[in-house]
Amino acid sequence: MTAALKLVHPLTDDDETRWGAVARRDAAFDGRFWSCVKTTGVYCRPSCAGRPHRENVSFVATRAEAEAAGYRPCKRCRPDRFIAGALADRIDTADWAGVRQRLDGDGWARLGRLLSDEECAALIEGYERDAQYRSRVIMRRHGFGEGEYRYFNDRAPAIVRELRMRVYEKLSPLANGWMRRLGAEARYPAQHGDYLKICAAAGQARPTPLILKYGSGDYNRLHQDLYGGEVFPIQIAILLSAPGKDFEGGEFVMTEQTPRRQSRAMVAPLEKGDAIALAVNERPVAGARGVYRVKMRHGVSEVRAGARYCLGVIFHDAM
Ligand SMILES: [Fe+2]
Ligand SMILES: [Zn+2]
Numbered sequence: 001m002t003a004a005l006k007l008v009h010p011l012t013d014d015d016e017t018r019w020g021a022v023a024r025r026d027a028a029f030d031g032r033f034w035s036c037v038k039t040t041g042v043y044c045r046p047s048c049a050g051r052p053h054r055e056n057v058s059f060v061a062t063r064a065e066a067e068a069a070g071y072r073p074c075k076r077c078r079p080d081r082f083i084a085g086a087l088a089d090r091i092d093t094a095d096w097a098g099v100r101q102r103l104d105g106d107g108w109a110r111l112g113r114l115l116s117d118e119e120c121a122a123l124i125e126g127y128e129r130d131a132q133y134r135s136r137v138i139m140r141r142h143g144f145g146e147g148e149y150r151y152f153n154d155r156a157p158a159i160v161r162e163l164r165m166r167v168y169e170k171l172s173p174l175a176n177g178w179m180r181r182l183g184a185e186a187r188y189p190a191q192h193g194d195y196l197k198i199c200a201a202a203g204q205a206r207p208t209p210l211i212l213k214y215g216s217g218d219y220n221r222l223h224q225d226l227y228g229g230e231v232f233p234i235q236i237a238i239l240l241s242a243p244g245k246d247f248e249g250g251e252f253v254m255t256e257q258t259p260r261r262q263s264r265a266m267v268a269p270l271e272k273g274d275a276i277a278l279a280v281n282e283r284p285v286a287g288a289r290g291v292y293r294v295k296m297r298h299g300v301s302e303v304r305a306g307a308r309y310c311l312g313v314i315f316h317d318a319m
Contacts, residue, residue, distance in 0.1 A: 018059045021046040031084045033059050036071045043067075048077035081271065083113050087159060090114055091166045099277060100174050103234065107256055107283050107296045108268060111167075111236065111275040115311075119159060120240040120273055124309045127211055132156055134206065139220065145299070147218035149312075151210045160209050163236075164313050168192035171234045171277065171315070178233055181284035181291050188232065192315065195232065199317040202230040208314040211240075214250055214303045222255055222297040224281050227318035235280050240309040242272040247306030254278060257295045258285070267301075280314070 021029040027047035036043045038056045043066035060066050063079060073080035083090060094111050102109035115123075126132060127150065134153035139145045152160060169190065176186035189195050199205065204227060212220070225235060241247055252268040268276050279296040300308070 042074040043071040044074040045077045108278040113273045114275040115273040145220040147214040149210045149212040165192045199230050204228045204317040206318040210312045212310045214308040219302040220300040222299040225314045232315035235314045236277045238275045238311040239270040247308040249304035250308040251301045254298045
């Protein structure tokens with residue numbers, strides 16, 4: 001095992017090499033080790049613009065080690081925002097047990113960062129590439145809000161198709177659990193391809209992944225993404241723009257309606273590339289007199305400046 005690790009990272013196992021990378025601010029080493037700075041109590045990527053003295057720096061192989069030793073992520077190079085590797089691995093290593101618990105409790109859960117800056121930029125850049133979309137919706141025309149969105153056709157970028165397929169596999173057991181608790185039949189197959197056949201048989205065969213674009217003054221009224229009787233009860237959204245940098249305002253807002261109660265409002269703090277999973281419509285909540293249905297709606301508050309792009313992935317197709 002040790003030998004194999006050495007083959008993968010032949011250049012990062014000695015402190016002299018590591019310090020060389022830090023001194024050069026070599027981004028090629030980002031993710032391969034982290035430097036902890038004793039004087040400031042933060043840990044950094046090798047590429048950090050900070051200039052610590054050698055005697056104050058120690059190295060660790062993982063972020064978990066740095067945090068266990070009491071170091072906080074540097075605010076300048078944001079080691080906590082670093083992602084790399086295949087999308088499949090990022091999805092596999094998300095905290096699915098925690099996600100399931102928060103989805104059960106609140107109807108939504110952050111999945112952490114799933115897309116890199118480059119991947120976000122590529123999706124935004126592709127917004128005007130007509131060949132990959134089946135339609136454009138100007139929200140004002142339908143009373144949905146202000147702003148617009150485009151539904152992908154079956155030529156959506158590979159990353160969108162892969163996300164939809166792989167995240168579905170993580171969520172379908174939870175969706176089946178919700179159905180059972182609501183007294184309905186568990187009906188979501190393990191593979192997304194098989195679920196799309198069920199959608200098609202119900203007359204829902206048009207892809208629903210979409211990119212939403214909001215400019216200054218735009219917003220999205222509270223709604224549910226239902227496209228017919230066939231519904232997969234959880235969906236995801238990924239913020240593609242950076243709050244506070246690319247845009248101001250534009251919070252992801254949800255309301256939850258419990259029978260005989262006023263609505264509860266919730267705001268999900270998201271950074272660029274972060275994903276959120278949320279209930280599309282109803283979820284079961286255990287009460288004193290059995291299980292009842294809690295309804296969720298979601299929307300986006302007004303964007304005060306800049307442009308905000310978001311990727312939405314809904315797992316059922318549309319009529
Ligand atoms: Fe939506
Ligand atoms: Zn730093």
